[in-house]
Amino acid sequence: MSTHITGRFKYTSWDENAYEELESGRRLTRASVVLDVAGDLEGEGSAEWLMCYRPDKTATFTGLQTLRGRLGDRQGSFVVQSDGTFDGELARGRWTIVPGSGTDDLREIHGAGAWQAPHGPEATFELDYDL
Numbered sequence: 001m002s003t004h005i006t007g008r009f010k011y012t013s014w015d016e017n018a019y020e021e022l023e024s025g026r027r028l029t030r031a032s033v034v035l036d037v038a039g040d041l042e043g044e045g046s047a048e049w050l051m052c053y054r055p056d057k058t059a060t061f062t063g064l065q066t067l068r069g070r071l072g073d074r075q076g077s078f079v080v081q082s083d084g085t086f087d088g089e090l091a092r093g094r095w096t097i098v099p100g101s102g103t104d105d106l107r108e109i110h111g112a113g114a115w116q117a118p119h120g121p122e123a124t125f126e127l128d129y130d131l
Helices: none
Strands: 002-020 027-039 043-055 058-073 074-086 088-099 110-118 123-129
Touching: 002 043, 027 058, 043 074, 058 088, 088 123
Parallel strands: none
Antiparallel strands: 002 027, 002 123, 027 043, 043 058, 058 074, 074 088, 088 110, 110 123
């Protein structure tokens, strides 16, 4: 049976740059992000995001995030693949734990979840996982 957890993360660093400017205000960007994680998962993380912005300032994105820290009485890290959208005010994404990416006490972790972030440095998440 899966364990359901919730928490929040706060972006402590966001470095985003366009790598291709397209017609009519469209652009492709890459962001390198550092974050603190709190709640049922305590620790830190880092992410690499690729984003496609449309002229109306909405976007679609994909990326990989490494989460490191304590989950209950277990310590370790794992990687999540995340895909989502930004509507100009709120980013929403789905997480899937990358199989085989867990380390230490989280070596066998697998599962999926979701997160959302209003425009700004803080977000909330939920994750269902098995070990």
